[in-house]
Amino acid sequence: MASECDITRLAEILGRFQRDRAILIPLLQEVQAVCGYIPPEAIEPVANHAGVFPSEVTGVISFYAQFYTSPRGRNVIKVCRGTACHVRGGRTVLQTVMKCTGIKDGETSEDMRFSLETVACLGACALSPVMVANGRYYGMLNPGRIEAILKDLP
Amino acid sequence: MDTVTISLNGREVSGRPGTTVLDLSRQIGVHIPTLCHHPMLKSVGACRVCLVEEVKTGRLLASCVTPISEGMEILVDSPNAVQARRGVLELILSDHPSACVVCSKGNECVLRALAKDHGICDPELDAVRRWRPVEEVNSFIVRDLTKCVLCGRCIRVCQDFEAVGAVEYTDRGYGSHPGTAARTPLEGSECTFCGSCVAICPTDALAERDRLAISSGKTLVAGTCSYCATGCHLNYEVINGQVVAARGVPGSPVNDMSLCVRGHYGQDALSSPERLTEPLIRNGAGSYRTVSWNEAVEETTARLREIVDRHGPGAVGILAGAQCSNEEYYLTARLARAILGTPNVDSIARLLSGAVSPGLEAAFREMRPRVSLERILNADTIVLVAARPDYSHPVVARNIRRAVRHRSSVLIQLDPLKTSLSRFAKIHVREDVERQPEFLSRLMKALVALRLHDEAFVKANVKSANDFLAALTPRPGEEDQPEHIKAIARHMAASRQTVILFGRAVGRATQSYILTRLVADLALLCGQPENLFFLGDGTNVAGAREMGCTPRFFPGLAALDNSTVMTSLHSTWGPRIAAQRGLDALGMIRVAEAGKLKALLFVGADPLAVFPDTERTRKTLLKTDLVVRTGMFPAVGGECAHIVFPAAALPESDGTYVNIEGRVQGMAKVVSAPGSAQPNARFLIDVGGRLGPPMGFVTARDIFDEIRSVLPHWDRLTWADVKKPGGDFPDEPAPVTEGSEKPLFVPYLPPESFPRPQNAPEEFPLRVFPKESPFHPGDGVLSARSRRLAGFIREPIIWMHPADAQKMGLREGIRVVIRSEVGEAAARLALDSDTPESGVIIPQGGPWYMLHRLLPWPEEYCPASIDRLFVAVAAVEE
Secondary structure (H helix, E strand, O other): OHHHOOHHHHHHHHHOOOOOHHHHHHHHHHHHHHHOOOOHHHHHHHHHHHOOOHHHHHHHHHHOOOOOOOOOOOEEEEEEOOHHHHHOOHHHHHHHHHHHHOOOOOOEOOOOOEEEEEEOOOOOHHHOOOEEEOOEEEOOOOHHHHHHHHHHOO | OOOEEEEEOOEEEEEOOOOEHHHHHHHOOOOOOOOOOOOOOOOOOOOOOOEEEEOOOOEEEEOOOOEOOOOOEEEOOOHHHHHHHHHHHHHHHHOOOOOHHHOOOHHHOHHHHHHHHOOOOOOOOOOOOOOOOOEOOOOOEEEOHHHOOOOOHHHHHHHHHOOOOOOEEEOOHHHOEEEOHHHOOHHHOOOOOOOHHHHHOOOOOEEEOOOOOOOOOOEEEEEEOOOOOOOOEEEEEEEOOEEEEEEEOOOEOOOEOOOOHHHHHHHHHHHOOOOOOOOEEEOOOOOEEEOOHHHHHHHHHHHHHHHHHHHOHHHEEEEEOOOOOHHHHHHHHHHHHHHHOOOOEEEOHHHHHOOHHHHHHHHHOOOOOOOOOHHHHOOOEEEEEOOOHHHHOHHHHHHHHHHHHHHOOEEEEEOOOOOOOHHHOOEEEOOOOOOHHHHHHHHHHHHHHOOOOOHHHHHHHOOOHHHHHHHHOOOOOOOOOOHHHHHHHHHHHOOOOEEEEEEHHHHOOOOHHHHHHHHHHHHHHOOOHHHEEEEOOOOOHHHHHHOOOOOOEEHHHEEOOOHHHHHHHHHHHOOOOOOOOOOOHHHHHHHHHOOOOOEEEEEOOOHHHHOOOHHHHHHHHHHOOEEEEEEOOOOOOOOOOOEEEEEOOHHHOOEEEEOOOOOEEEEOOOOOOOOOOEOHHHHHHHHHHHHOOOOOOOOHHHHHHHHHHHOHHHOOOOHHHHOOOOOEOOOOOOOOOOOOOOOOOOOOOOHHHOOOOOOOOOOOOEEEEEEEOOOOOOOOOOHHHOHHHHHHOOOOEEEEOHHHHHHHOOOOOOEEEEEOOOOEEEEEEEEOOOOOOOEEEEEEOOOOOHHHHHOOOOOOOOOOOHHHOEEEEEEOOO
16 A cells, blocks of 8 residues: 555655645645555655755644545544443444444554544534535434444445 | 834834834743744744733734734733643643653753743643654654644754755644654664764654663763764763763854754763773783873873884874874974974875875965855856765755755766765766766866856966966867766856865776866866865864974975974974985885884874774784874774774863864863863973973963964964854965965866776676765774764675676675675675765775775875776675
């Protein structure tokens, strides 16, 4: 998967951005949009393009939760671990997702099908317990529904 | 409004707008405690230890980043401010290990001093511990980030001061720490191990590895670094008569605060257990016996006298090393020409820098452009012609990186290899020294064709200007120069200051002389001869030439037939002076091989570490009647001398040195040499005084004073001035011949006229590209004895292009043997697609002396043809 973002695609992405440090975050977002994550080989070209040190690029990537430095699964599942969800069985939601996908929080399955994350609150407490799969909200969950939802994902 | 007035602790104080509260209070002597603040770095207000109270608003301000504003009322130690500061310190201390008793930072810890000042012992806060493993991988720096207080000093010094940018805050919250790009270990990052972060770390998070001693009872002695000709000013830390560490001094003229990896970590070589401590004389069988200094001197002089009596003085040759002081070079010249009566005197500079000096002398004649490293900081365009200051003169490279980083200066690199500076270069032309004459010729044509040269300067100052410019002007119908060359010409023309640096590869090229002339022409064409730097090897090569330690000149680069100089020399040197041109370093060894040179004296030079073709040199030395050597260490490649004198290191003797800018910097003895080791000057005085009348020198200052009397342009230098940080500059020498202070262009050579690169012979298919190491400058004799410098890379590594390796059936990481016409060397193979195809990168310098074993003696008048060295690489069984 490391070859996902080959250098020719990177050059094309870089070409769309000004050579200025202000474009660093949008540029990284674009690289991630194309590659699914920020491959380590991209750091130096991105740094040169933005006119910053490579270590500064890593500094930015590591500061923001939105950036990933390893390939992610086709389906990204975010399970809410906020207070409202917790009271209504958030822990069971997480356990069920873990059981169905075989991965733990922060991991990606070997077949690259799932990545699992926990978040502090998804802002949909009225629907709790909640999880988000590929950007879509699923509320009022129970183990049965979770299994069905995950089964339907590609 | 020119000044801003505020009230500080009830006093009315004025300062310039933009001054911070902290700076203003320090100016008037009011103390505000600080932690992350450092006078050499931009303030960021990271730690909040410097909080003060603004009374009108009641706000607490970080004084290091708060500019003064009219009418402010600041109380430094108001109860609120003190309480807040204590709180800040308690928070910092709460997750800092309280193991001060066993911490090597000891009394130098800024955090501990602050805790003491604020009376904080054990903060009663629940700590969120963030234990991190101690990183002790490389031989220079120990990182114990558990002790890190996130002040960001290391990050700022690395990014802004050194402009390397190896570290940046990584991760967030409790996880944040100074980290590298892509989280590689420090050893695989851009880190140059300059050690500035270690020097500036307020705690023990970054510490020097393997310090010889830890004690608060140290003394600081100012001096100069002995590793290269940058001549960095530093403080030696001395404990019990031993140099244990070195530190840069903020604000010192040459290097400000920076030192490189050698300066910070290479001084342990002085205390190496391998140091020679007693004189040695060879017994018949090749074993050595220890003798007294006097016995060794007696033996040397008796045998020298015998050789001179039987074969004449011309049968003796003296060769000085590259680390001697001016006084020692001067004595060497005087011993040779006036006492022994032989003109065969040289320094190994000739071996290291080839035809660069003759080239520059021919170009600039009696003009001596005064260069300054500070100009690099203000340069708009910087051109590197086969120069790798990042490896040879790291502090010069710092200036280049800073210019690129802070002034957006344009760096143009002419180098077949990718170096650590390549990522700063706007244009990197990967031409080798073989093709560089053609390239420079084209570049000059492009400059003239685009009318971008400094015609007014050239016409007014350069002698052969009209012919040269006419020859460069394109003929009708002549085709344009390639676009990348025109782009470089435009960059150079658009800049007010164009600095050109050329390096040792120029000196060791087959076309060394012509390449030097072309580089000089380029500088003249830009109208900026004072911005041309040669980054050669050795600590005091300029001093060797100036002192007359060369077969071609008297002291002061005076011609050997100059009767005025001769008359003045007679009054100090006596009636008999050998005034003919002598043999140079390679000439001496060649004539010794033919059996016509009977005695060779090496003053601070280790022959097998400097001469090419180790085997042939060894055979020659072993059959020479008398070989005498002074040195700090046992000889590289086996002792070939009959008599060996133990020598003092540079910080173990008094002396003056000339750096690459032409500064004369004095150095006072910092520590004593081990055993009976003595400065080379003592050897020269003792031998000279026995062969002729006593010289009457007691101290280095006596010799320095005599040099001043011999060199009129040195007369204004005083011993006191040269010993100040940064030393002093001598005057411009007065031109001897009318009009000869005008420089000269080399007769124009069209780009097509240069020879094409040679093809590799079938049995040796790979071209050698030597690459310097920042850890082993010059002849590498000193650095090889530094445990830390030698410990970083423990075995020689060569690089090949993966395609070549595949063709030859070689795999990454295997052990290989490299063979040339004259010798072979073992190494481990690494593959890198940045290596030129059909080429092999081998380490130059370093404790392996690989190049010396592979490189044949060059043709006559050709310093070294490294660009024509071809080798074969084959796998060996493990």
